[in-house]
Amino acid sequence: MRTAPGGWSLRALAQEAHVLPKVARDAADEGVIDAHHIVESDIVLVRLYGALKRLVWPEERRPANKDQGLRVWESITIETARAALPDEVQPDTGLFVHQTGCELATGPGPYCSALFKLASEPFYYAPLGLWFTELPSRRLTNEVVGSAR
Template sequence: MLPKVARDAAAEGVIDPMVLVESDILLVRLYGALKRLVWPEERRPANKDQGLRLWEQVAIDTVRGATPEELGPATGLFIHQTGARLANGPGEYCTELFRLQDRPFYYAPIGKWFRELPSQRPGSGPSGG
């Protein structure tokens, strides 16, 4: 049985519960974090499910479309009300921080989460576990 956040993610089409793959863990983790996020001045009743907001879908699709080669240990996802962007390393971090300096944003440590997957742990072998 899937945990509640995974069931909710499946109900909203973030993951397919019939064909689960290891990288779905990233999507469920991100989904769980984003569903709790409310931007300043945003009205979102806690007792009413309103489906995925556009920026949530963009953030999830950004991670879904990333290849393992793009997800280094320092990869982060900068999420704001109008989209999301992956950043790798100090230069890209600084660019995103400068670009978002006057806007609220959420940072998700996607690279760290990716490295915590069982297939990425030392000794898991090239087959992915």
């Protein structure tokens, strides 16, 4: 198993992202993450990648036995998430994924706007903020803050 200089292996990354090791390997093979330079925020990207690869929109035909690479909207969504991590992500940040891309939303106003825009089409909601707060370094920070109360 390949290990990054910081100590993250693809297997450990997959375990933290709650996906199968194959999903982390596929993410590395498709360029979503760099297997030789894994950083902690890659956990969120692999978790998102795993969710997106399972999505099939209504009327979309995707043979299960054929690898088709990243679809355009998957690439847009992953790059939007990558650009937002970690600076623009708050605990309530979410990503509304639809067939043509995604909407990044933090707070009630942007949430309502995204829901209004997507009211008549299917979408998937990815709780980026929640996933980010579940990162190992954030869990330690949250535990220290929680025990200080």
